[in-house]
Amino acid sequence: MRYPRRVPRSGAEARRRLQQAALELYRERGFDQTTTAEIAARAGVNERTFFRHFPDKREVLFDGEADLRATLTQAVAEAPDGLQPLEVLLRAFRKAGRILEENRPFSEPRLAIIAVTPALRERDLAKAASLTEAVAEALRQRGVADRLAGLAAHTGWAAFHHAAQAWIDDPSQSLDAHLLQAFDDLRTLSVTAPPAQAQPES
Amino acid sequence: MRYPRRVPRSGAEARRRLQQAALELYRERGFDQTTTAEIAARAGVNERTFFRHFPDKREVLFDGEADLRATLTQAVAEAPDGLQPLEVLLRAFRKAGRILEENRPFSEPRLAIIAVTPALRERDLAKAASLTEAVAEALRQRGVADRLAGLAAHTGWAAFHHAAQAWIDDPSQSLDAHLLQAFDDLRTLSVTAPPAQAQPES
DNA sequence: TTAAGTAGTGTCAGTGACTGACGTCAAGTG
């Protein structure tokens, strides 16, 4: 092939076009009804090129993970001393939330597609688990006790995810407002937490 | 084919043999290096039969989900009145934990394989999310506030998962002991939870 | 007892995700 079209050879260009094409096609026909060959065709590249940029058909929608991870771990690491674990997490997730709000034209349809596609939800959950572990590790670096760090990260992520979903369903309030509310709920839950002393199994 | 071997035609038999064969092969060569044709061959059936019993290669390891779901939701529903949400969850997860401990010869290698196989971890996370949602719904049926139910279920599941992992890594203590400890940690986290009042974004 | 129905299975052909090997082209470097 003589490359009849004017295709920039940078590589990053093709990558962006593939992401755009995939997002469009997943919206138009759904994830399962879209073939990787179709995505490649709309992006003007070969199917093989798709798999050079993304390891599989799902990953094309999960590109911002590295950024998000860096934002969260840095925010946790740079939080001032003396804060409680959940206070640290609230600060970190508010920063991450701002990224989502700024990229709303991309993140909103993306979240909508993921929500209705089981295969994509699985991948999303895996990413969340990985990020949660990274956040937990960042907490440990701050001196938070081992098990506590993991539980705090899980709990914080649950609040974050809950806030993001509420934001999609009810865009009248900002993501930040939803986040504050979720962490407030967490506080309510905390206050009512029971003492988990050893009891004979019922 | 004249069915030369003595094969019980019940269907449930073939299903059990497929699960057993898959578990063995995943341990021997790993999930990715195992073919569905190989699983079927070891189970003495055709590859097509594998896909009649299980929708895909992963699902063969996730058969107990319905039982687990029933156990958890029933335990939540039948817990005595007046308990805090996390108290209810501790009771429910202790019952679920007993199932795992009783089936240890199966659940232990199963969890070990899942832990080292990304594709299986994804599916495991999806199952966990589904069960968590069921538990949250069961809490709502008890009158727990909407958002609180979701957060409590997430938090409780995090503790449950943490305890199960600790049990695999350190079998010297019972799962039940690990569970009590995890919920105790949760209580520590709760006590130190910060007030999440509205603050200007930094 | 026999005929019809049904559930579990085998066989075959096909689609689509994904991979390895190899060749090609464009841009940068000396």
Place this chain on the structure above:
DNA sequence: CACTTGACGTCAGTCACTGACACTACTTAA
């Protein structure tokens, strides 16, 4: 002007998974 390098195209192949159809054992009713 060779030479290298990075992005891409092409081709062949594996494997997960599906639809369609045939076969067999077991059940049920006439």
